[in-house]
Amino acid sequence: MEKKLPKIEIIEKYCKGCHICVEFCPTKVLEMQGFVAAVKNLEACIKCMQCELRCPDFAIKVITE
Amino acid sequence: MAFDYEKYIRPGKLPHIWCPGCGHGIVMKGLIRAMDSLKLDMAQTAIVSGIGCASRLPGYMDCCTLHTAHGRAAAFATGVKLAKPEMNVILVGGDGDGTAIGGNHFIHACRRNIDMTYIILNNKIYGMTGGQFSPTTPTGAKASTTPYGNPDPCFDIAKLAIGAGATFVARGTSFHANQIDKLIAEAIQHKGFSVVEIMDDCPTTYGRRNKFKSVIEMMNHLKEIAVPVKAAEKMTAEQLQGKVLTGVLYKDETKTEYTAEYAKVIERAKAAK
């Protein structure tokens, strides 16, 4: 079965680099690149939405179908 | 699907002013999801606050918003609600704003059981002014004005609210983000004065002074100390030492609501005329 990957949108001008999304992602999809969050390993995403839920800055959107 | 928060936020207002990792943004998202789940009419909704970092929240929300003086939110909101009982009135503010300078208005809003929802963002500190201790700062903790440790005992906001007569009292944390919207939604639906305390964090002024290396540690601490009310029933007093209960802590649907009671005053006055 083919796994459909989500689109993870990080709004860089909102991101304040707090690490929350990176630390609470259960499958380590995200990383910090300088002061902003970035997607490192999209394949591993299980679409749990934790990052979107927890980001205090409205900076992450996990777009699934 | 991604949740469309910006539908509820005034255009051009993001990014907000809060520091990196500040818990207030997480609570604001919970409030937005709650309002969305209830399909509140934004033009018929007023959000009222006092002064503090938490109190800056209304400015972002696309409804009728009122950012008042330090501590006075509950009193302003009482005026709005009594004038227009058909409006949804929501209060937001910090622990300092609501329980120190605004403590008197807070307990009296509870006592009146006026149909409003008060969301207290309890980061246990005066964030905006640089980290002085508040009525919820733990005894012994460091604040900019308790350099040798806080000698003051602290308030349990939920117990204070229940004791003063609020008829719906709940507590959540910014770690348990997906519970925030549910608690707030239930509080808004409750007819009477509802209080939702969300324990969150001020990494900038509280965290570092109290040996939390990062906001992640602070959030994990909230996770460790939180015990859902149901789970607590099966725990011993010893096990509950140092824990805080979360979930809906109190609900009373028998007490009459203030604006409904005042409507009866109007009826009686008109009959006596």
Place this chain on the structure above:
Amino acid sequence: MSKKVAFLQGNEAASYGALYAGCNFFAGYPITPSTEVAEVMSVELPKIGGKFIQMEDEIAASAAMMGAALAGFKTLDSTSGPGLSLKQELIGMACISEIPCVIYNVMRGGPSTGMPTGPSQSDVMCAKWGTHGDHPAICLVPSTVQETYEEMIRAFNLSEKYRTPVLVMPDEIVAHMRERVVFPEPGEIAIEPRRTPTVPPEQYKPYDTSFGDVPPLAAFGTGYKFHVTSLNKGQDGFPTTKAEWVQAEEERQVRKVEANADDIIEFEEFQLDDAEVVIVAYGSTSRSARYAVNEARKQGIKAGMFRLKTFWPFPYKQLTALTGRIKGFITPEMNLGMCHGEVERAAQGKVPVMGIFRVDGEPINPDQILDKIKEVK
């Protein structure tokens, strides 16, 4: 048809005046000697579907009143000295956020708890300078029960016209004396409605100066979603620290009252035409002054009275104009020289200003004033 007449106490007249002006919301906290206003409003407001609430303290009362005002109501709060002190932060907010409302403050002995049942006129400076920061001030000082009734109507009208808080401040004597009041017919005195926006909600800005120095104010719950803050704000109502916006907004807030001083200032000229000695008085003190003027005239002294009905803005211009033809001013007041200082500013050193000050809880009697009149050479 003859008009309705009643024998009323000042505080009662104030309440009925407020109701005539369309007041439909009252929030207060009991304090002698103003409590009768709360009592009358608690009886009358619910009869007309209005709202009355007794709050937990004076700050809460002002807050509730301002909240209701933003919900579109015409609101009143009543208090006395110590309560007026407590309200100051919110009076400042009503000024900067431009929330129309009326505060009725009966002047009793002070400072602090002072003399709760004793008369005084010592809150007039607090009415202008009590709250911090630059701000406009309108303060009316009635001297009869009838005038208290009428000035309450004028206060509501001014608060709407200039979108600002207005204080009505009788002294305890006026507030508690009983006199005949002739009520105006409905419609006889024009009532200033709230100026609400004509633009659709999307275009509305709560401090939009394209509508002049007094921008229209929408009400919560009428489809307009807007922000009100106690911080310095821009025309859109949102906080700003942008220097030129802050400067412009603060200047406008003060200007809308100061530039319209002629519309706001009312006074009575009593025997002033040929007067050589002019008593500047207000409130109950002006009643003694009137008597003293009549006595002086009987004794051949050309005395007259300039009676303030509006204390703020202060009628500097009108008083300065008198300096060319008079020998001096006399300022009797139940404080240690508050109006006196303003009259000195108006006199510009051209004529002497002589004060009669009492803070012992006793009214100033006509003989004291008459004696002073005789001193003016």
